[in-house]
Amino acid sequence: MGITIETVRVRQAGNKPDNTGYGRVDSNYAIGKYEITISQYTAFLNAVATSDPYRLYNPTLMTNPINGGITRSGSDGSYIYTPIAGTDQLPITGVSWFDAARFVNWLDNGQPSGPSSAQTTEDGTYTLNGATNGLSTSRNPINPNTNASPLYAIPTEDEWYKAAFFKPNRKHKEGNYYRYATQSNKAPGNKIGSESNQVNYILDANGFYSVTQQPFVNNNQNYLSPVGSYSASEGPFGTFDQNGGVWEVLDNGGVNRSDVPLRGGAWTSLASLLQSGYSIAAATESEAVNAGFRIVQLPGKQTPERGRPTGQSTRRLAPSSQDISPSQKPLQTNGIELDLITVGNPNNPADPLTGFGRVTDTFQISTNVITIGQYTTFLNAVAKRDRNNLFNPMMQRDLNIAGIERLGQPGKYKYRTINNDGESADRPITYVSWLDAARFANWMSNGQPSGPQNNKTTENGAYNLKQNKSQAPERNTINPNTGQAPFFFIPTEDQWYKAAYFSPELNGTGGYYLYATQSNTSPTSTPSTGGSNEANLANNFILYTTQSKVYDPLTNYLTDVGTFSQSRSFYGTTDQAGLVYEWNDLNATTSPLRGLRGGYWFSAGQSAVSTTYSISTIDRESSDAGFRIAAVDPLALMAPSSVPMA
Incomplete structure (x- = not known):
C-alpha cells in the first residue's frame, strides 16, 4: 500500500x-x-x-x-x-x-x-x-x-x-x-x-x-x-x-x-x-x-x-609539519595594530571538491578576526553620532558575546570594552553586518580618520556604500579619497577559502584540507595543553568554554582570538574554524547577499568543514558572526607595473 x-x-x-x-x-x-x-x-x-x-x-x-x-x-x-x-x-x-x-x-x-x-x-x-x-x-x-x-x-x-x-x-x-x-x-x-x-x-x-x-x-x-x-x-x-x-x-x-x-x-x-x-x-x-x-x-x-x-x-x-609563510610586521595605522599574513602561491588550483580557493594574486589577510577592542577604537573614531548603527545594543546586552558599553548621548557617544567573564577586548566582535564590516574596511583604507560617518571616513574608500543601500557593491578599483587602489577590504570567498584550507605542500604538490587547522578530521572542542586541531565549537552539543551541554544566555562563550595557536592554517591564520562565522565578499559582484564561513561557538564541526558555507543578506547581525580583513600585498604595490587587485 x-x-x-x-x-x-x-x-x-x-x-x-x-x-x-x-x-x-x-x-x-x-x-x-x-x-x-x-x-x-x-x-x-x-x-x-x-x-x-x-x-x-x-x-x-x-x-x-x-x-x-x-x-x-x-x-x-x-x-x-x-x-x-x-x-x-x-x-x-x-x-x-x-x-x-x-x-x-x-x-x-x-x-x-x-x-x-x-x-x-x-x-x-x-x-x-x-x-x-x-x-x-x-x-x-x-x-x-x-x-x-x-x-x-x-x-x-x-x-x-x-x-x-x-x-x-x-x-x-x-x-x-x-x-x-x-x-x-x-x-x-x-x-x-x-x-x-x-x-x-x-x-x-x-x-x-x-x-x-x-x-x-x-x-x-x-x-x-x-x-x-x-x-x-x-x-x-x-x-x-x-x-x-x-x-x-x-x-x-x-x-x-x-x-x-x-x-x-x-x-x-x-x-x-x-x-x-x-x-x-x-x-x-x-x-x-x-x-x-x-x-x-x-x-x-x-x-x-x-x-x-x-x-x-x-x-x-x-x-605535514607547519611551515608558516612569514608574516609582515604588524601594521600600525593611527590606533589599530593589525597583524597581516601574506598568502602567496598565486594561480593555485581550485579545490576539486568544491570549486573554491583559486586566487591569481598574492594578497594579505589578518591573522585574527577583528576584535572587540579594535571595533571599539573604530566606534570612538566615527560613531559619536551613530547614523549607520555601527553599534548594535546587543554588543552590550547579549552576555554570550558582550562586549562594548556605550556611554553618553547622540553626538557625544563614547565606547569602552567591558568585563564579561573576563576582559572582552581580545575576543571577536559580533553583531556586525556585512555593511558594518565594509565601513570598517573603508575606515582602514582611509587611514583610520576621526569624524562623522561620511565619504571621507566610512561611506567610501574600498566600497561606495551610497550607491544602493540594499546591495553590496563591488570593490572600488580606486579609493576616491587616496587616488590609489584600496589597501584594505573584505576577502572574497576564494581568498578566505585559500587562506583557511590550502597548503602548497600537501601531498607534495599542493592541495586542500577539510578544516582550517591543517586537518581532515573535525577539530576537537575539548581543551588540552598545547594541542593541535582544536577550535571553539560545540561538538556533541558540549560548549567549549564551559564544557557543558547546558546553554546559558547569561554566560560568555567567546574565547580570545588566537587562543588555538597550535591549530593554525598553513599560512598562519587562527580561528578560521569555529569561534565566529566570518563575512566574505562571495565573488565580489553587486548583490544583496554575501557569504559566511567557518562555524561558530554554538555549532558542531560539520559547520566548519570546507564543504559547508552560508549565504545571507548584507544587513544580518547576530551573536554568531564577525569578520577579518584582507589587504593588498605591499610588494605588488611597489612594482612599477602593478595594477589594482580585482
Missing part, C-alpha cells in the same frame, strides 16, 4: 522575488504540507532497501535517541524496517541529497517495490546511476520510466522560499515577503501547541530547547516534534515547520554542484538562522541529525491512486 503525501497549493505564478533575489516561481505548484516523516520514509525503505547498496538507511536512526527512529532487522537481502514507537510522525533526518533524490524517484515511478534500479530509485526525476556523492543532478524534463514530465521533485530554493515567506496580495500582484515562515516578521516562540508563531528551535531569551523547555541536551531525549505540532503557526500557503525542526535539503535548480542549499533552521538553531535572508550549503552526501526534506508536486495531471493532495482543497549542515 502506497503512502499519501499531503500538499498545499502555491499560487500567484510569476511573483516578484524578495530583496534577497529568491522567491520568484513562474508556474503554480504544490509543496508538501509537512516534511517527509519517519513513517513515510520507512515505507520507502521497506519497498526498495531489503538490500541497501546506496545506504538509504542511516544507522544513527536506530542508535542515536536524539533523532531516532527506525530500527532495521534481518540480514542483507531481507532487511525489515520499523518505526520506533512514538516516532512515526517525526520528520526523517540523517538523509543526504542523494537519499532525498532516490525517495523522489521512487515516488515519481509510482512507489514500486524491488531492489534499487533504474525503475525504482536510480532514475525518474533525477538520473543517479548509483552515485552517492559528488555532483547533484538536474531534474529530467521527462521521466524515462513514465515517458511523462516528473510530478515530484526536491524543492528548488525559489520554490521552497516562496512557500515559506511569500505573502500573496490579491490587489497587488507582486505581494511581499515575511521574515519568518510563520507569517510573521517577529522572531517566533518555541512552545508546542495552538499558540501562533511558534516553532521548534532554541529560544534565545532563555536558551530553552522547544521539546523539553530545558537549556541542556540530554543524549537520551528525542528533540524532534511531530510534523504540524505547532498547529497555529502555518506558513502563508498552509505549510508547517518550514522554520525549525530540521534543516531542509533543497535542489540546486538546474546547476550541478557538489553542495546543495538547506534552509529553515532546526531544533539546534537560534533565531537568526531561521530568517528568510539566511541559508546554508553542505556537501550532497552530508547527513545530519537535524536535516530532512519535503517534496514539491509539479504541474501536470496527477494519478488518482497515489500522491493525491488532501486538505485545504489541495490549496536547501548542518556537515
